[in-house]
Amino acid sequence: MKNFSDWLKSGKPIVADGAMGTMLYSLGVPKGHCYDELNISKPEIVASVHKAYAQNGAFLIETNTFGANRFILEKYYDLGEKTSEINEKGARIARKSCPNCFIAGSVGPITRPLELAEKPTQSEMTKIFTEQIKALINGGVDLLILETFADLDEALIAYKAASAVAGDKPIIVSFSFTPDGLTLTGVEPGLAAKTLIKNGAKIIGANCSSGPQGVLNAIKKMLPMNPDFLCVMPNAGQARFQQGRFIYPHNPDYFAYYAQRFIQSGVSIVGGCCGTTPDHIRAIANAVKGLTVSKPEVRMKPKVYGVRLVKRKRTVSTALKTKAQQKFIIMVEIEPPRGINLEPTLSAIKQLTELNDEGKPRSGDAKGGLPLISPGFNPPKADFRGFKGAKPLCIDAVSISDSPMAKVRMNPLPLAYRIKKEIGLDVILHITCRDRNLIGLQSDLLAAYALGIENILALTGDPPSVGDYPYATVYEVTSKGLIEIVQRLNQGVDGLGNPLAEPTGFWVGVAGNGTPEDLDQELTRLKVKLKAGAGFIITQPVFDLTSFRKFLGRIKPFKIPVFAGIMPLTSLRQAEYLENEVPGIKIPMAIKNELKRAVGNETKVGIAITRDLINQLKDLVNGICLMLPKAKYQLLAEILGK
Numbered sequence: 023m024k025n026f027s028d029w030l031k032s033g034k035p036i037v038a039d040g041a042m043g044t045m046l047y048s049l050g051v052p053k054g055h056c057y058d059e060l061n062i063s064k065p066e067i068v069a070s071v072h073k074a075y076a077q078n079g080a081f082l083i084e085t086n087t088f089g090a091n092r093f094i095l096e097k098y099y100d101l102g103e104k105t106s107e108i109n110e111k112g113a114r115i116a117r118k119s120c121p122n123c124f125i126a127g128s129v130g131p132i133t134r135p136l137e138l139a140e141k142p143t144q145s146e147m148t149k150i151f152t153e154q155i156k157a158l159i160n161g162g163v164d165l166l167i168l169e170t171f172a173d174l175d176e177a178l179i180a181y182k183a184a185s186a187v188a189g190d191k192p193i194i195v196s197f198s199f200t201p202d203g204l205t206l207t208g209v210e211p212g213l214a215a216k217t218l219i220k221n222g223a224k225i226i227g228a229n230c231s232s233g234p235q236g237v238l239n240a241i242k243k244m245l246p247m248n249p250d251f252l253c254v255m256p257n258a259g260q261a262r263f264q265q266g267r268f269i270y271p272h273n274p275d276y277f278a279y280y281a282q283r284f285i286q287s288g289v290s291i292v293g294g295c296c297g298t299t300p301d302h303i304r305a306i307a308n309a310v311k312g313l314t315v316s317k318p319e320v321r322m323k324p325k326v327y328g329v330r331l332v333k334r335k336r337t338v339s340t341a342l343k344t345k346a347q348q349k350f351i352i353m354v355e356i357e358p359p360r361g362i363n364l365e366p367t368l369s370a371i372k373q374l375t376e377l378n379d380e381g382k383p384r385s386g387d388a389k390g391g392l393p394l395i396s397p398g399f400n401p402p403k404a405d406f407r408g409f410k411g412a413k414p415l416c417i418d419a420v421s422i423s424d425s426p427m428a429k430v431r432m433n434p435l436p437l438a439y440r441i442k443k444e445i446g447l448d449v450i451l452h453i454t455c456r457d458r459n460l461i462g463l464q465s466d467l468l469a470a471y472a473l474g475i476e477n478i479l480a481l482t483g484d485p486p487s488v489g490d491y492p493y494a495t496v497y498e499v500t501s502k503g504l505i506e507i508v509q510r511l512n513q514g515v516d517g518l519g520n521p522l523a524e525p526t527g528f529w530v531g532v533a534g535n536g537t538p539e540d541l542d543q544e545l546t547r548l549k550v551k552l553k554a555g556a557g558f559i560i561t562q563p564v565f566d567l568t569s570f571r572k573f574l575g576r577i578k579p580f581k582i583p584v585f586a587g588i589m590p591l592t593s594l595r596q597a598e599y600l601e602n603e604v605p606g607i608k609i610p611m612a613i614k615n616e617l618k619r620a621v622g623n624e625t626k627v628g629i630a631i632t633r634d635l636i637n638q639l640k641d642l643v644n645g646i647c648l649m650l651p652k653a654k655y656q657l658l659a660e661i662l663g664k
Contacts, residue, residue, distance in 0.1 A: 026124050026165050026192050030225075030251050035285050035310040036124070038082040038255060038293025039075035040303050044270065046071065048299075056099040058090035061111040068112070072119040078300040079307025082291065083123045084167060085112040088130040091154045093142060106157040113161025126167040126194070127158030129184070131176055144179055151183035165192040169255070170230050170295075172198055172205040174214055181223055194253050194291070195223050198230035199240045208519035211243035219247055227253030230295045232260055234280035241287060252289040256280075258297030270297025274305035281306040286316045338512055340476040340529045342419055342448040343557070346583050351645025353419040353450065353585065354658065358432040364440060370655045371445055374417060417662075419448040421479065421560065421647055425457065428484045428491070435466065439473045450531070450560075451475050456483030459498050464507060464516055471511075471526040478530045479560060480504040480551075502554050505530055509555040529557050535606040536561035536586065537569040545576055552580055560647050563589035563600070566608040567638055574642055583644040588636060590650065590657050591628035594618050629660045636661070 029036060046057050049067055060068050068086045076083060087109050089095070096102030109127070116125045132150055133141050142150065155166060166184050171177035177195055184193050197205055197214045204210055215226045226249040228240040237256040244252065259271035281292050292310065294302045345351065354374075359367060420441055422434040438449040451470055458466060467478070480501045486494050499507070507517045514525035532551045538544035548559070559577070564570050564586045574584065591597050591609075594617040601609045613631055620627035636646060650657055 029124075030192075030290050033290075033314045035289075035313055035315055036082050036291045037079050037303065037307045037310065038126075038253075038291055039072070039080040039084055040294035040298030040300065041258075041296050042068075042071060042084070042086050042088070044297055044299065045074070056089075056095070056101060058087055058095070058108050058112065059099065059101060059104070061086055061090075061108050061115055062104065065111065065115050068115050069119040072116050074300045075303055076120040076123050078304035080120075080293070080303050081123055082126055082293065083116050083120045084126045084128040085109070085116045085158060085161075085163065086128070087112040087154070087158065088128045088169070091129070091132055091150050093132045093150050105153055106160075109154050109157035110161040113158050113163045117162050124164045125162065126165050127155065127161070127163035129154055129158070129166060129168045129180060131171050131173065131180075133173065133176060144175075147176065147179045148183045151180045152187060155184050156187055159187065159189075159191070163191070165194065167194040167196065167253075169194070169196040169227075170198045171196070172209070173207045174205070174209045174217055177214070178217060178221060181218060181221060185222065192225060193223065194225040194227060196227040196229045196253060196255065197240075199228055199236060201232050201236055202520070203236070203239060203243070204520070206518050208515075211240040212247060215244040215247040215249055219249055224250040225253055225291075226251075227255070227289075227291070229253075229255035230257055233257055234277065234284075238280065238283060238287065241284070241289060245288060251291070252287075253291035253293075254284050254289050255291075255293040255295045256298075257295045258299075258302065261297060272299075272301070274301045277302045278305035278309035281309045282313065285310050285313045288316055290315045338527045338529055338557070340448075340527065342450070342477050343529045343583075345418060345448070346558070346644050349418075350640060351418045351585060352662065353421050353645065353647045354417055354655075355421040355423060355647055355649045356437075357423050357426060358434045358437045360429075360431050362432065364432075364437055367437060368440060368444065371420065371441060371447070374655060374658055417447065417658075418645070419450055419477070421450040422452060424452040424454045424481065424483070426484060428456065428486045430491075433466075435470055435473065435475070438470070438475050442474050448477065449475055450477040450479050452479045452481055453504060454481045454483030455497055455499050455501065455504050456486065457494075457496055459496050460507070460517060462496075463499070463504060464511065467508065467511055467526065467528070468522075471528065476528060478508060478528050480508065480530050480532055480556070501532055502551050505532070505551055505554040505556050530555065531558035531560060532556045534559040534561050534584075536564050536573045536584075537566045537608045538573070538606060541572060541576065544573075548577070549580075552582060556582070558583040558585065558644075560585045561587045562606050563587040563649055564635065564639070565591075565613055566610050567635070568610075569608060571642070585645045585647045586639050586643045588632060588639075588646045588648050590632040590648075590654075590661060591617060592625045592651060592654070592657075593628070594624060596651060629657065632661050 043057055046067065047053060051057065051060065072083050090105065090108045090112065092102045092105040095105055113125065113127060129151065132147055158166065166188055168177065168180045168184060177197065181193060181195050195218050199205055199211060218226055226244055228237045231237050234256045237254050241252055241254060258273060261270050284292050292306055356367060422438050424434050425431050434451055438451045441447050442449050453466065482501045508528050508530045510517055511526040512528055514522050516522060534548055535544050559582060561584065577584065594614065597609050597614055597617055600607045616627055616631060617624050639646060648658065
């Protein structure tokens, strides 16, 4: 058999194989199983797929090692120690199954574009790629194919790692593009080709994507960069989910037509990716038989391509952020209803804010209001005139939780919108990562901003195990990842760098524990979020001012607004529950003793304790967030009154 490079130079098309995962899935291997591991446990299944493609005209067979790098094997399957074995066996299975074919060692990306967690460093990635590639070479591959890359930097790291150990073995570098013509990280085909060619790559290509049309469009944009050879392996098309399985279009004739177009466009290697089968490869082989790879007569002048991802910083200013720079902020945390009726909650909030000059509600008692608010309740203007050095203040904002304790409640957005529109209060909308994937998170954020919601509290979310549905979870990102998404939306791009019609202008905050058991650990956690772009902190309920002052002293260099959580204590039982069953809350013995002595009068004493805490916090923080037990809004009159 000829040398692979010599075959390319001859101008004869090379037919590559099709999807491995699709075939393994069709043979009964469950989705979610580590397909690469089958090289060890079920080599006969892998071999049968290789043989099927070779028997239907494939001359280039890829090893079953696309995800077989140590990072992925260890992170998702606890198989990191088997990295070399999986790759070497993968190469040997392909060689033994298809002795008359070229064998390409398949190497996929280490990272996933939709993951916003911490990624390996450049040196770590180089080490990871090198380990896999060496094992493939030891297994006897003829060439390497670095495929389905979305991140240009990572593709370049992989190529350099491969070049360092591959000797004279050819290396294909292939990118995956979305229907809008860019990779998931916003890289244009021209830039991808230009960068790799500049660094010595000879064979450039496109694979996966949505189907042949998109791949052909990408190739046309690579051509002006004058690559030596081109390689394409498109998907069968867009998959649909039907009866519990992903189904791709069965379109071999369509693939045959595009195979000829690829060859006519100057492509030397044609195969398939997701959804393609031996039927597709047989159609390709028949279609290109006897053809010679065309060399386009006119190559356009190379253009300078760029990346869409915007990295500029944008200063965000919301009404609440501005107000927090000027005065002590009072906000109240509320929960959306466990049903569809917003009116009781809205009525309660209106009672606290729609005041006439005498401090009484303009609208009278809330019609159909909350039973927790006693009949005839007329809250006075919220102020601190009875406190040392204080000035009259009103409620400035409402902080609305998002299914706290993982229990089903209405999405907070409708309530946030109506409070903002009908009452005129600023709103902080809680967004948790627990219940939404990355698409849903961004969709909800855009909807919130379109409805006038500018302030976000980014939360990972209480674990489902504590709520009504212990197995219902998404958690694609943590609060740090959510902050990063918000900052990108503020720059006018989505989480992957694709442009939006307009940028958002969110002020995003995070939750913090002001009295943690391990202060250093808490500060480390907060620093990560502040670095990601968090603009304020709302703490858990504060009772221990000695510990809280230490926290504030350590956080002071960050110059970030801090709003202290305040939860009125109405009984000794409540205090004992919070301290012993809610993580991160400390209640000093002095407070518990006061409540213990106040049998029968605990609520009154608890309110006095709360007022004293607020008075002491007035000169320490930028504001408070009142977290009322069981939505007892009537406590506000006594806490914030004269």
